[in-house]
Amino acid sequence: MQHARGSGFWALARCMLLFCLVLALEVHAQASRNLAPGFVARPEASRLVIVPADIELFSMSGGGVLEPRADWTAAAERHFQAALEAHQALRGGSMVRLDEKDLDELSEVNALHGAVAQSVFLHHMMGIMRLPTKNDSLDWSMGEGVQLLREKTGADYALFTWVRDSYASAERKAAMVAMAIFGVGLVGGSQIGYASLVDLKTGRVVWFNDLRRASGDLREAGNAAETVEALLRSFPPAR
Amino acid sequence: MMSRRLMLCLTLLLTGCASVVKVEGEQVVNQRLVVKVADAWNKLVTAGEGQPFEAWTQDGLMLDHLRFWAAIKPGQTLLVAPSVPVGAGRRAPQVPTFRAGMSADELVALFELVYAADGSLVTLGKLEPVRFAGEAAVRFEFAVARKSDGVQLQGVGWVAVHQGMLFASTFVAPRLAFFGRLLPKAEAVVATARIR
Amino acid sequence: MISAARDRRSALRSICGHCVGMGALLALERPSAQPAAAPAEPVLDAITLPRLARPAIDSDEGGLWALMDREEARLRRSPFVVRDAALSDYLRSIVCRLAGDHCPDVRVHVVRTPVFNASMAPNGMMQVWTGLLLRMDNEAQLATVLGHELGHYLERHSVERLRDLKSRAAFAQFLGLFGAVGSLGQLGMLAGAFAFSRDHETRADSLGIRLMQRAGYDGQQAAQVWDNLLLELQVTGGEDVGKRSPMMATHPPLASRRSALLRLAGDRSGDSGEQAYRDAMAAHRLTWLQDEVRRGQFDESLILLDRLARRAPADAGVLFARGETLRLRATGPDASRALDDLSAAAALPGVPPQAHRSLGLLHRQRGDLPAAARAFESYLSASPEAADAALIRHYLKEISP
Numbered sequence: 052m053q054h055a056r057g058s059g060f061w062a063l064a065r066c067m068l069l070f071c072l073v074l075a076l077e078v079h080a081q082a083s084r085n086l087a088p089g090f091v092a093r094p095e096a097s098r099l100v101i102v103p104a105d106i107e108l109f110s111m112s113g114g115g116v117l118e119p120r121a122d123w124t125a126a127a128e129r130h131f132q133a134a135l136e137a138h139q140a141l142r143g144g145s146m147v148r149l150d151e152k153d154l155d156e157l158s159e160v161n162a163l164h165g166a167v168a169q170s171v172f173l174h175h176m177m178g179i180m181r182l183p184t185k186n187d188s189l190d191w192s193m194g195e196g197v198q199l200l201r202e203k204t205g206a207d208y209a210l211f212t213w214v215r216d217s218y219a220s221a222e223r224k225a226a227m228v229a230m231a232i233f234g235v236g237l238v239g240g241s242q243i244g245y246a247s248l249v250d251l252k253t254g255r256v257v258w259f260n261d262l263r264r265a266s267g268d269l270r271e272a273g274n275a276a277e278t279v280e281a282l283l284r285s286f287p288p289a290r
Numbered sequence: 291m292m293s294r295r296l297m298l299c300l301t302l303l304l305t306g307c308a309s310v311v312k313v314e315g316e317q318v319v320n321q322r323l324v325v326k327v328a329d330a331w332n333k334l335v336t337a338g339e340g341q342p343f344e345a346w347t348q349d350g351l352m353l354d355h356l357r358f359w360a361a362i363k364p365g366q367t368l369l370v371a372p373s374v375p376v377g378a379g380r381r382a383p384q385v386p387t388f389r390a391g392m393s394a395d396e397l398v399a400l401f402e403l404v405y406a407a408d409g410s411l412v413t414l415g416k417l418e419p420v421r422f423a424g425e426a427a428v429r430f431e432f433a434v435a436r437k438s439d440g441v442q443l444q445g446v447g448w449v450a451v452h453q454g455m456l457f458a459s460t461f462v463a464p465r466l467a468f469f470g471r472l473l474p475k476a477e478a479v480v481a482t483a484r485i486r
Numbered sequence: 487m488i489s490a491a492r493d494r495r496s497a498l499r500s501i502c503g504h505c506v507g508m509g510a511l512l513a514l515e516r517p518s519a520q521p522a523a524a525p526a527e528p529v530l531d532a533i534t535l536p537r538l539a540r541p542a543i544d545s546d547e548g549g550l551w552a553l554m555d556r557e558e559a560r561l562r563r564s565p566f567v568v569r570d571a572a573l574s575d576y577l578r579s580i581v582c583r584l585a586g587d588h589c590p591d592v593r594v595h596v597v598r599t600p601v602f603n604a605s606m607a608p609n610g611m612m613q614v615w616t617g618l619l620l621r622m623d624n625e626a627q628l629a630t631v632l633g634h635e636l637g638h639y640l641e642r643h644s645v646e647r648l649r650d651l652k653s654r655a656a657f658a659q660f661l662g663l664f665g666a667v668g669s670l671g672q673l674g675m676l677a678g679a680f681a682f683s684r685d686h687e688t689r690a691d692s693l694g695i696r697l698m699q700r701a702g703y704d705g706q707q708a709a710q711v712w713d714n715l716l717l718e719l720q721v722t723g724g725e726d727v728g729k730r731s732p733m734m735a736t737h738p739p740l741a742s743r744r745s746a747l748l749r750l751a752g753d754r755s756g757d758s759g760e761q762a763y764r765d766a767m768a769a770h771r772l773t774w775l776q777d778e779v780r781r782g783q784f785d786e787s788l789i790l791l792d793r794l795a796r797r798a799p800a801d802a803g804v805l806f807a808r809g810e811t812l813r814l815r816a817t818g819p820d821a822s823r824a825l826d827d828l829s830a831a832a833a834l835p836g837v838p839p840q841a842h843r844s845l846g847l848l849h850r851q852r853g854d855l856p857a858a859a860r861a862f863e864s865y866l867s868a869s870p871e872a873a874d875a876a877l878i879r880h881y882l883k884e885i886s887p
Contacts, residue, residue, distance in 0.1 A: 107556075151559070158563030162441050163466050170350030174310075182332040182350065183312035191349060196467035254467065386782065389816075394877060395847055399814065403782040411566060411598060412780070417874035428877060435565040442565055 084175070085285050087189045090250075090257040093208055093289040100147040100206035100251075102161070103154065104131050108269060109217040123270050127216070130275030135212070138279055140286040147206045160193070160200050164211055167191055167256065168247050176245075176261045193254035201251040209251055212282065214244035214262075216269055242267040246282045258287050308336045318486070319344050323360035323423060323457055326482040329475055331356065341370050348472055354463035356476050360485075362456040364390040369404050388456045394419070394428040397449045401430065401460060405445070409437035423457050423483040425450035434462065444469035446476075452485050459483065535640060537588055538610075558611045561595055568596040568616065568770070576766040577614065577632075580625060583701040584633050588640070600777040602715055603733045606635040608642060618733075619767060620774040621714060621790065623797060625759025626698065626707035633694030634737075640693065643686040687737060688746070695750040704758045705751030709744045718789045772838055775807035784815040805831035806841035813848050824848055832864070839868035843878065855885045 093099070108123040135141060154161055171191055174182045181187065200209060241264065248258035262282050268274035314330040331346040346356040359368060368386045386403035398417060406412045415431035422429070427450035434443040447460035461476035463469040561567060573596060582589035591610040601617040612635060622628045682690070695705045715733070778787050791808035798804055809827030812820040828845040831837050846861030862882050866875060 154559075155563055158440075159442060159466055162439060162563075163464050163468075165439060166352045166441050166464065167349075169352045173352070174350045180308065180310055182310055182347070184330045184332050184348065192467075194467035194471055196464075393847065393851065395874070396814070402780060406780060406782075409599060415873045416876065418876035419880040431873075437566075440560075440564045440566070 084187075085189065085258055085260050086287065087255055087257045090255075090287070092287045095289050097207040097289055098145050098147055098205060099141065099208045099210060099289075100149055100200070100204040101132075101135055101141075102149055102209055102211045103151050104128060104135070104212040104214065106131060106212075106214045106269070107216070109215075111217045111219050123218075127214075127269035127275060130272045131212070131214070131269060131279060133272070134276040134279035135210075135283075137276075138283055138286075140283055140288050141210070147204050149204060153203070157200055157203065160196055163193060163196055164247070164249070165213075167193060168211065168213065168245055168259075171247070171256060171259050172245055172261055176259065189256060189259055191256045193249065193256075195254060197249060197251050197254045204251075207251055208257075209249045211247045211249065212244065213246075214242065214269065214278070214282075216242045216244075216267065218268070218270070241265050242269075242278070244278075244282060246286070248287070258285075260284060260286070308334060311335055313346060319358040320360035322455075322486050323358060324484045324486050325358070325479050327479055329478065331475075331479070342366060342368060348475065349468070354461070354468055354472050356461045356479065357459060359456060359458040362388050362458075364388055364454065368400055368456075368458075369407055371407055390454060392451070394449075397451070397456070397458075398428060398430045398447075401447050401449065401458070402432070404460075405432065405434050405462075411435040411437075420448065422448035422450045422459070422480070423452070423485050425452050425457070425485065433465065442466070446473070448480060457483075457485060537591055538608075538640075538642075555609055557607070558593070558595075558609070561597070561611070561613070564597075566598050568598050570596075570770070573766065573770065580629055581612065581632055581636075584629060584697045585636055586700075588636070592636075592639075598777070600774065600781050601733075602718075604631050604635055606639045608639065610639070616770070616774045616777065620771070620778060622763065623710070623758075623760065624707065625763040626703040626705075626757065627711045628763065629698050629701065629703045630694060630708040630711045633697040634690045635694075636697060637690035637693035638682065638686065641686075641689060643682055643690065682737060687743075691743070691747060692750055695747065699751070699754055699756060702756050704756035705754060706748065707758055708751060709747040712743055712747075714793065717793075718786050721785050721789050772803045775803055776840075779807055779811050779814070782814075784811050787811050788815075800834060802831045802834040802837040802841065805834070806838055806844065809841070809848075810844045813844055813851075821848065821852060825852075832861070839865055839872070842868060843872075843874075846878070846881070850881060850885075859885045 106124060106127050108120050108127050110118045110120050110123070112118060136146065171189065174180055175185065175189060175191075197209070200206075243261070243263050245259065245261040247256055249255065250257045260282060262278070264281075267278045267281065269278050310332050312330050313333045314327045316324060316326055318324050331348065334345045334347065334351065342362060343357045343359045345351065346358075348354050362368065366388055368388065371385050385407070386400040388400065392400075395417070398414065402412050402414060411434065413433045415433065417428060417430050420427055420429040427448050430447050430449075432445045432447070434445060435441075436443060442465050443462050444465040445460060445462040447458065449456065449458035451457070459480050461473065461480070463472050574594065577594045577596065581592050581594055585592055592606075592612055593610055594612045594614060596619070597613055597615050599615045599617060600620070601615055602621055603615040604613060604618050606612045612632070614632075618631065619628070622631075691708075695708055698708065699705050778790065781787065788808065788811055791804060791811060794801070794804045795808055805827045809824045809831060812824035812827065825845075825848060828841055828848060831841040832845055842861050842865035846858045846865060849855070849858035849861055859882060862878050862885075865872070866878060866882075869875075872878070
């Protein structure tokens with residue numbers, strides 16, 4: 052691909068460098084930024100549906116190519132789901148499970164939520180492209196768009212999660228050390244993701260947290276629990 | 291799922307090329323189209339060569355947008371297409387270009403191309419003559435199935451020609467909940483449009 | 487080391503893949519003095535391979551497989567999939583004729599995009615885009631493409647490609663992190679990175695022809711498919727058609743393809759299935775013709791529409807589409823050629839109402855207002871609930887107030 056060289060390549064390199072910087076800032080959850088105005092907690096008797104997590108794990112080869120790893124992803128999905136269900140903050144109220152195949156019927160609301168989450172991620176959490184009319188508050192709603200999800204599950208709230216993770220292989224780690232000698236910082240693998248809590252009566256996103264970091268490991272159960280912990284930091288309990 | 295659209299946004303802002311400003315009160319697009327904004331919107335500003343339209347939004351460009359084209363001259367395109375490498379001796383793919391003497395239906399067809407440029411599926415709906423910006427115009431409704439993430443969008447547009455130049459506006463938002471809720475805000479702005 | 491063992495296994499697999507392919511090629515190139523009764527085939531043969539088992543989850547192939555499973559779930563939920571049982575059944579029947587024992591492993595998805603493309607993922611997910619269906623003249627030509635894709639699948643070429651990718655650069659990395667690419671412009675660029683090798687292409691061609699002929703199709707139709715596609719793409723000039731078409735990018739056009747395919751097909755006769763194909767596509771053709779016009783790539787569209795019109799001179803849908811394209815391009819003598827096409831369409835049985843609309847708009851552009859009014863009236867009486875009825879009535883009022 053000859054055209055990858057030239058101005059496009061350097062723009063991309065610059066971009067990646069900045070991305071690394073952004074990643075380096077581990078964003079700590081601030082109560083006001085993660086919560087919609089006026090929302091504090093879920094009622095004790097509320098029902099929560101956990102939408103199947105959208106997870107993808109990659110291995111990064113020496114040359115920086117991402118290779119999808121089904122074994123890691125399958126393991127991560129299991130560990131992640133278990134960690135979610137066991138998480139203290141999610142307890143209280145009752146939980147409703149939704150299976151992957153149920154998503155066929157709910158594809159439109161799921162796709163819509165994906166677009167909403169991207170907007171929140173970009174315009175609210177990243178801190179660089181804020182929308183002035185939002186007044187720095189978490190103010191997004193899917194309105195009556197959540198009706199089908201509410202009816203199908205009978206739940207009051209829905210938790211959506213999304214994670215993309217890449218891990219440096221042994222060759223990659225070696226390459227990182229080698230390049231560091233020349234003063235070039237290579238991305239070694241990174242984890243980005245979000246968790247979003249939607250009130251199914253109003254369609255409002257009432258809580259949102261994102262993760263952007265160069266650490267974390269979803270492949271092992273213990274570490275996966277740590278990722279869930281980071282993702283659900285400040286998750287509003289039910290009381 | 292994160293789409294290429296998000297990637298482009300991230301790349302734009304990370305290389306310091308884009309920012310968002312609040313727009314309210316009287317606004318002028320390309321020095322020729324004046325609108326009055328009672329309820330504030332957010333305007334995307336890109337440094338350097340951008341698109342031939344202004345893009346405003348309420349909830350973010352991955353969700354809704356309100357676009358304005360003002361004083362587009364014959365021969366100008368309505369969209370700067372994503373760059374596809376063009377080798378020597380080849381013609382670039384055709385991009386929606388405004389021409390003199392276009393009829394109402396041809397003007398609408400241009401916008402069909404604008405929204406189908408990224409491979410999205412566009413279906414035209416109602417077409418009717420109206421007034422826009424004080425001129426005889428056509429209003430058109432359309433649906434878009436977005437290629438990048440499969441989100442189904444609803445859209446409405448207005449296009450007029452004044453002194454041989456094109457003036458237009460489109461508003462697009464997800465058909466589930468968003469379009470119905472935000473349309474009145476968009477229409478409120480569009481109704482105030484005047485050509486200077 | 488785990489990675490070394492993996493490399494050994496994968497090396498063995500790709501060598502075996504080559505063996506199979508070579509065997510198939512050798513069988514075909516053996517000159518045959520006898521007529522149609524086929525000589526015995528070599529024992530090691532992709533056609534007679536047992537069904538492909540799901541690869542181990544920790545292998546790189548397993549990773550690709552699972553990614554494809556996820557893509558397939560997304561595809562199933564996409565608004566771009568054509569959900570028509572009759573069409574799906576028809577395509578499945580062709581695939582099963584070709585794939586034999588492998589039939590249960592293949593799932594066909596029709597995707598509404600006005601571009602010539604088909605692909606098959608290692609997990610058995612086959613995609614056929616409506617742009618391709620519009621461009622096929624008959625069942626045998628469709629079988630050419632499906633057979634070719636089955637060839638890649640049976641010999642696991644996609645996995646070999648993935649291994650090739652390890653040496654590519656950062657661009658794929660970034661995009662890989664954020665999921666599948668959506669836009670066609672990007673697809674063309676990226677598809678180049680996923681291109682099959684010359685070797686893969688040759689093997690898929692030969693295996694495809696053999697599958698076709700075993701199923702009773704006319705192998706001679708194969709050469710026609712690629713010729714037609716190249717003709718369309720070359721209208722934009724330049725040699726590198728690969729960058730413009732995802733199909734050509736993943737399947738690099740081989741200079742000798744035409745002669746090689748004809749040679750592979752030999753003298754054996756077979757079905758072309760023209761009528762069966764036409765019947766199966768009938769319900770969708772007008773929609774796909776309109777999708778093609780809507781691309782706004784008029785020069786390319788006219789190459790296609792000229793070819794379709796030559797094959798079916800009395801097809802009102804094709805004449806309407808070509809007339810409309812000429813009307814929109816409006817360069818040089820286009821307007822009068824458009825008039826010829828649209829008037830001809832309007833006089834044929836089965837004329838789509840939109841043809842009257844286009845004719846009316848054309849007459850109006852040319853200043854022939856009485857003719858415009860007549861055409862608009864025909865449109866409104868054929869389609870009174872048309873979405874643009876208000877605009878057309880407005881035009882009528884302007885003509886006769």
